[in-house]
Amino acid sequence: MLTYSDGKILSKTIAKYKGSIQDENMDIDFYENLTKTFIKMKVKKVENGQEVRTFYPSGKLESIGVYKGNILNGEYKEYDESGNLIKEILYKDGIEIKK
Secondary structure, three states: OEEEEOOEEEEEEEEEEEOOEEEEEEEEEEOOOOOEEEEEEEEEEEOOEEEEEEEOOOOOEEEEEEEEOOEEEEEEEEEOOOOOEEEEEEEEOOEEEEO
8 A cells, every 4th residue: 555645655555464364564654755764564463462563764673562452562672773672661451561
């Protein structure tokens, strides 16, 4: 799916489905010159929801977390562009329960 504004591509979404459950999804947002700026991947279905990884424009991992019904539910980790862990939080039904 492509999203346009003023006739220019703003984003491109690639979704793969297996049956009725969404197992994998990738969103790519672009600058007007179509240079990649941000990638968000729903990499895999896990026992308690969907694992989501986000990436810096450089392609390095920015964050990883588990979502259930679009709400954080489980471990969430955030990294700087050098790959150092800068934040680690445990969520239950969208509520922070442990830093």
